Amino acid sequence: MIQMPLAYMNPGTGGLLIQLIVVGIGSIFIGIRSILYSIKSFWTRKK
Secondary structure, three states: OOOOOOOOOOHHHHHHHHHHHHHHHHHHHHHHHHHHHHHHHHHOOOO
């Protein structure tokens, strides 16, 4: 009889995964904001 291997995650691993997700989403928002700011500053330059 073949048994399925069970994956074990300790509490530290779960916290690490949540932290990675939160940091990833935050960095995406900061990157988008930076790009939009660059575009806005390019089009609203004083002459």
